[in-house]
Amino acid sequence: MPWALRAARAGPHRLGSMSETTAAKGSLNGHSTNGRMHDEEPAAPRASGASLPGRLARAVAGAVQSRIPVADLDERDPDYIRESLPRLWLLASLYFRGEVRGLGNIPEYGPVLLVGNHSGGNVTPDTHVFTLAFSAYFGVERRFHQLAHNLVLSMPGLGMLRKYGTVAASHSNAHKALESGAALLVYPGGDYEVHRPVWESGHVDFGGRKGFIRLALDHDVPIVPVVAIGGQETSLFLSRGEHLAKLLQLDKLFRLKVLPISLAIPWGLNVGDMMGHWPLPAKITIEVLPPINLREEFGPEPDHQEVYDHLMRLMQETLDALAAERRLPVLG
């Protein structure tokens, strides 16, 4: 079935792409891995050694970063999104049996920061299901942007991601999106959360990243928590491989904190998940919670840690409730 093949080819990249925000680690964290904000596209990494492997790695990193498109919010193409909605609907409805609740909690108009937990490795069905639900509910006319990991946006053949409104994760892009009045979807946990081992699948884990709180305060926009379950059942995730990533200096070269290890179709042992994988048809359930107006609820100068703790508690309780509804893994 050609549609299935196309979906399978497009799925991992597109979804993975949206997966992330945190590349942005540096960005939405409020601090960067090398001590500076990624206000614009990052400069080429510093030399990590004069050896041949070091030079090769730098060359690859440079090539990757040169491919990262400059953010242009106008590249979002509502007609393209509209015409692709039936394809997304088929995949979300038949394969993932997606269910999205509480979309009415998202303010009808104006900029809003959607903050979600993230699952599924580089193939993130929760993003897929949510993008469909949001676009169908509010119409493709409403501006909707997602932040994605640089690596995903730089992959060949993924130009269509920008038509969906996906931009590289950075402070600059996040600010531009909110200034344009768009709804902005971020996953603060990003690559750290999305590759968590399967026995931690019931945990919301942003890895302490709080940059999104500053972003919401800077623009005085409400935060709308988006809690999803099911994505981490699409493969058998074993380890984030943080030590391996550090050993290979991936954090310096590609802003990658992890080199995940999983058992996945069709690779078997899957290290890195760079090529994506064929996700198991896990049921995806997403619940959108009421908006949090930070200054109304936490005073004129909210304490970031207090906001963070509150949000984590809220999202974890919701995830626990969603988990309690599930009777079987994958089947839901």
Place this chain on the structure above:
Amino acid sequence: MRVAAQIDVSAPREVVWDWITDPARQLHFLSGVTRWEVCGDQQRGCGARYRMLMRVGSAEVGGLVEVVEFDEPGDMAWTSVTGLDQRGRWRLREVGPGRTHVEFRLSYGVAGSGLFGWISEQVAAPTVNGHLRRSLQQLKRSVEHDQLRRAAAERRGARASA
């Protein structure tokens, strides 16, 4: 894709017409519809606009629709302004004293979506068809119960005055 359903209701056509054109009552009998709200000042009639959504599969689909035909008390048709391409029609015909034949038609699709669009229309058809059939059953039940309540109230009033 075009789907349709029909039913006979034991009530005068004007009464049924009042139900189907009242935006405040839509959520009482429309199955699968999660939102039906008036956009603008006009509540009903040609040119009235509504934002409607119907749950089908993983999404709530619909958008802004505008009434383009309002032939009281027989036909009301609407077409989409934004969102999913759709055209809907209520068609009421008298089939006897105090009985009305009600037909509910809906065509939908996404122009330009190609093969996937066609497949998704076919896959969604049973669900949409089910929503239409249940909507008509709920409309019949609501209208007929309302008729019975009114008749009972009139009888009580007549007895009280006698």
